[in-house]
Amino acid sequence: xxxxxxxxxxxxxxxxxxxxxxxxxxxxxxxxxxxxxxxxxxxxxxxxxxxxxxxxxxxxxxxxxxxxxxxxxxxxxxxxxxxxxxxxxxxxxxxxxxxxxxxxxxxxxxxxxxxxxxxxxxxxxxxxxxxxxxxxxxxxxxxxxxxxxxxxxxxxxxxxxxxxxxxxxxxxxxxxxxxxxxxxxxxxxxxxxxxxxxxxxxxxxxxxxxxxxxxxxxxxxxxxxxxxxxxxxxxxxxxxxxxxxxxxx
Amino acid sequence: xxxxxxxxxxxxxxxxxxxxxxxxxxxxxxxxxxxxxxxxxxxxxxxxxxxxxxxxxxxxxxxxxxxxxxxxxxxxxxxxxxxxxxxxxxxxxxxxxxxxxxxxxxxxxxxxxxxxxxxxxxxxxxxxxxxxxxxxxxxxxxxxxxxxxxxxxxxxxxxxxxxxxxxxxxxxxxxxxxxxxxxxxxxxxxxxxxxxxxxxxxxxxxxxxxxxxxxxxxxxxxxxxxxxxxxxxxxxxxxxxxxxxxxxxxxxxxxxxxxxxxxxxxxxxxxxxxxxxxxxxxxxxxxxxxxxxxxxxxxxxxxxxxxxxxxxxxxxxxxxxxxxxxxxxxxxxxxxxxxxxxxxxxxxxxxxxxxxxxxxxxxxxxxxxxxxxxxxxxxxxxxxxxxxxxxxxxxxxxxxxxxxxxxxxxxxxxxxxxxxxxxxxxxxxxxxxxxxxxxxxxxxxxxxxxxxxxxx
Numbered sequence: 128x129x130x131x132x133x134x135x136x137x138x139x140x141x142x143x144x145x146x147x148x149x150x151x152x153x154x155x156x157x158x159x160x161x162x163x164x165x166x167x168x169x170x171x172x173x174x175x176x177x178x179x180x181x182x183x184x185x186x187x188x189x190x191x192x193x194x195x196x197x198x199x200x201x202x203x204x205x206x207x208x209x210x211x212x213x214x215x216x217x218x219x220x221x222x223x224x225x226x227x228x229x230x231x232x233x234x235x236x237x238x239x240x241x242x243x244x245x246x247x248x249x250x251x252x253x254x255x256x257x258x259x260x261x262x263x264x265x266x267x268x269x270x271x272x273x274x275x276x277x278x279x280x281x282x283x284x285x286x287x288x289x290x291x292x293x294x295x296x297x298x299x300x301x302x303x304x305x306x307x308x309x310x311x312x313x314x315x316x317x318x319x320x321x322x323x324x325x326x327x328x329x330x331x332x333x334x335x336x337x338x339x340x341x342x343x344x345x346x347x348x349x350x351x352x353x354x355x356x357x358x359x360x361x362x363x364x365x366x367x368x369x370x371x372x373x374x375x376x
Numbered sequence: 377x378x379x380x381x382x383x384x385x386x387x388x389x390x391x392x393x394x395x396x397x398x399x400x401x402x403x404x405x406x407x408x409x410x411x412x413x414x415x416x417x418x419x420x421x422x423x424x425x426x427x428x429x430x431x432x433x434x435x436x437x438x439x440x441x442x443x444x445x446x447x448x449x450x451x452x453x454x455x456x457x458x459x460x461x462x463x464x465x466x467x468x469x470x471x472x473x474x475x476x477x478x479x480x481x482x483x484x485x486x487x488x489x490x491x492x493x494x495x496x497x498x499x500x501x502x503x504x505x506x507x508x509x510x511x512x513x514x515x516x517x518x519x520x521x522x523x524x525x526x527x528x529x530x531x532x533x534x535x536x537x538x539x540x541x542x543x544x545x546x547x548x549x550x551x552x553x554x555x556x557x558x559x560x561x562x563x564x565x566x567x568x569x570x571x572x573x574x575x576x577x578x579x580x581x582x583x584x585x586x587x588x589x590x591x592x593x594x595x596x597x598x599x600x601x602x603x604x605x606x607x608x609x610x611x612x613x614x615x616x617x618x619x620x621x622x623x624x625x626x627x628x629x630x631x632x633x634x635x636x637x638x639x640x641x642x643x644x645x646x647x648x649x650x651x652x653x654x655x656x657x658x659x660x661x662x663x664x665x666x667x668x669x670x671x672x673x674x675x676x677x678x679x680x681x682x683x684x685x686x687x688x689x690x691x692x693x694x695x696x697x698x699x700x701x702x703x704x705x706x707x708x709x710x711x712x713x714x715x716x717x718x719x720x721x722x723x724x725x726x727x728x729x730x731x732x733x734x735x736x737x738x739x740x741x742x743x744x745x746x747x748x749x750x751x752x753x754x755x756x757x758x759x760x761x762x763x764x765x766x767x768x769x770x771x772x773x774x775x776x777x778x779x780x781x782x783x784x785x786x787x788x789x790x791x792x793x794x795x796x797x798x799x800x801x802x803x804x805x806x807x808x809x810x811x812x813x814x815x816x817x818x819x820x821x822x823x824x825x826x827x828x829x830x831x832x
Contacts, residue, residue: 177772180764180825205774217769221787230783231773266787267769283773 128193130155130322131176131291136187138168138175145171147347148187155290158323160333160358163344164366169326170214172344173295176324177211178204191291206235210289212280214296214326219267224279225249227267228286235287252285256312273300281312292316293324298332310335330362345369381444381533383563383593384420386412391532403505404497411513411531418525426523431707431739432678437647438621442593445562446535447473455555455583456613456800464581465490465552469536471560477538486546493537493569503541508569511599511627511655519625519653519682526623530597534567540580544573544603551579551798556594558620559587564594574604574631579798582612584644586620598626602634604658609637611801612652615808616644618675625651630690632658639796642669642677643808649678656683656690656718665694666796668789668805670812671736673702681725682711685718685751694725697792699785699809700736701816710742714751721751729759730788732821761824778818785813 129152138146146168153159163169175182176189178201189197196204219227228249233239240248253260256278268276277297284292294313298306313336317323325336333341333355341358343351350369351357379393391412395405420440421429452468452475463480467490479490489500497504513520513531520527538554556566572578580600586592594616602608612626622645630636638652654663665681683692698706708727729738742755762784770780789809793802 179768179772200777201768201771202774202776202780205772211772213769213772217765219766219769219784219787221790222770222783223787223790227770227773227775227783230775230779231770234776234779235774266790287773 129153130192132190134188134190136172136175136189137185138171139183139185140171140181144185145347146175149347149349151342151349153291153322153324155322156319157339158317158325158336160325160327160338160341161344162327162330162341162358162361164369165328167344168347169344170295173211173293173324173326176293177201177209202234205287206237208290210284210287210292212277212284212292212294212297214299216268216276216280218269218271220269222267224265224267225263228283231283232286249286252282255315256282256285257308258282274302274305277301277309278305281309284316285312288316290320291322291324293326295326296328297325298327298329306332307335330358333358343369378446381446383442383444383529383533384440386415386529386533388412398494400494401498401501403501404494407509407514408532411509411528414513415525415528415532418523418528420525428524428680428709431709432647432649432676437676438593438623440563440593442563444533444535445472445558445560445564445592447471448560450557450559450587452476452555453557453585455553455585456581456804457551457553460799462550464550467538467552467554469538469554469556469566471558472535472564472566474536474538480550483548483550486548487543488546488548489539489541490552491539493539493567496539500539500541503571504539504569507571507599507601510601511629512597512625519627519651526595527597527625530565530567530595534565534597536565537567537569540568540570540578542572542576542578545575546573547577549579551581553581553583555583555585556596557585558590558592558594561591564592566594566596568598570598570600572600572602572606572608574606576603577607579609580611581798581801582610582626584612584614584616584622586617588617589619590617591619593621594623596622596624598624600626600628602628602630602636604631605633606631607635609797611639611641611796611798612650613801613804614640614642614645614648614650616648618644618646620645622648622650624649625653627651627653627655628663629655629657630661630663632687633660634658635662637664637666637795637797639666639792639801640668640679641801641805641808642667642679643812645675645677647676647678649680651680651682653682654684654692655686656692657686659687659689661687661690663692664795665692666792667696667698668792669696669698669706670809671698671700671704671706672812672815673704676705678707678709680709680711683713683723685712685714685721685723688718689720690718691722693723695792696726697728697730697789698738699730699732699788700738701732703735705736706738708738708740708742708757710755712744712753712755714746714748714753716747718748719750721748721753723751724754726756728788730785731759731761732785732816734820734822761822764823764825767823781818781821782810782813785809
């Protein structure tokens, strides 16, 4: 049994079914890229794993480390090691970034990390991701540029040390230098205890983070699966041939 | 023997006798009597008729049939600043009497005066006579000069007063704390006059506390004169038991290039009606009226910041934020007046309300009255619930719902509180807010999921 096992997942939002029976396996220590055109249901899958309240799972299961998690609250899933780097990170006015990160780290570790130790770790992770210390004075995502928000998502992953990291379009909006920094950040986290699900429209992030497997999603279903070469094929031919792919499955 | 005074039955004889017993100079007695005569031409507010009382039913929320409390046996409580590294200035008003004033020698050496207002009427007559009542009823345009008796009765019958004077060019970082404490039922009429001379700086803190369950009405008037280029920071904390009725006028006159920040923190009280008012009478003056409030079951807060732009090129920026839970009611009525001569005015006023549970009600009216075209003005008001997306984001990082709600509520207020400059105030306010949040049934907090639908 895979560490993350999704079976026949049907998801609705606002009364419309967006996923029509998705199956997916992901083991810790591996990296899976989920590709597909806009509106194919990639983000819906990401949010469904994290427990976003707007998405209703109407059928199927999400099993993580042998435990069904689709009924759990988002914070319960996070404490089981699930992390979602969001495509559009939320601005939470007035909530200080430092206070937020420390509360989150303490919650996930289920113990209070001493302030000094926490700040040392925080500063070190920030400098590795090229995040200026002045951010410590700011509120969560408030007034951040698109690129700053994405870096901040990876900073959170670095501090929370998840076992499953879902990266939803983390590359979008990043210039090539920022993309390299973010990809290096992800690669530092990779190891036998982390499974990575990279959700992306384009292949460029996959040049920096090597996937073991590639899935292609279309109209709420996974229509093709293969090795890294599948990404190259998509890069070359685009998603226009997706129906052919579908036919060849 | 102290002559008894009744709030709703003042007489010339009683006021004359009382002034004599207090050893007050003739000019002060005459002021009191003049105010008393004006009060006879006025009436208690009628919420059906008085525009500024329309949102709060005076006859249901305020009772004036009370004897005026003129001192008792209770002692002053401690307060904010007691644990500060350097001792702060403290003036204690307990049950309608000024019980003690402590001025650290370092502050006194600068020439700063903090003393009994009735004594100052003799020892600092020039300043007190010129300024006392100048922002209320001595001035025909002052607040209280109209039909509202609640301020005039304080002019006539205040019982415990503090006078503060910061001489020109003296910069005092040490906060001056005026602690108003009520343990006895009845009407409490405290009065404060602060004169901050040109290029001086001062920090004033008003702490309002009471015994549990005391049935008191506190009718308070504070006047602050900020002369040219003075910098004044004011914080007022309403930490009453939830039985106290509180009417407060805290009025500041800002002269040329004066800079004033006023932060009100309203947590306690059955009914609190707070009027932080600002007359910008000198060019280049700037004021920042800030407010946070958190109303719970049975409470009624009526916040009415009023800024009058009289002089040109002055600026004001009002920001009030309130949270409500249980059956509670808040009223924000912000008023900005810009005189025809006040060219180059820059003004903004905003109110945000966060409704946490069903049954709470927030009225919000940011009001502008503009006679001058050559200005920039803005205003805004928003009432909402906790945003489900904010909650999801925090929860997705492992923070449980209750802690996430706390963070969001603190964050809502932090924007305002972080602007305060007086040590200890932000912590005290957050502690009060935390106590409110702790007491709340977080399970019943309603979350706005409209944003979720936009999101999908």
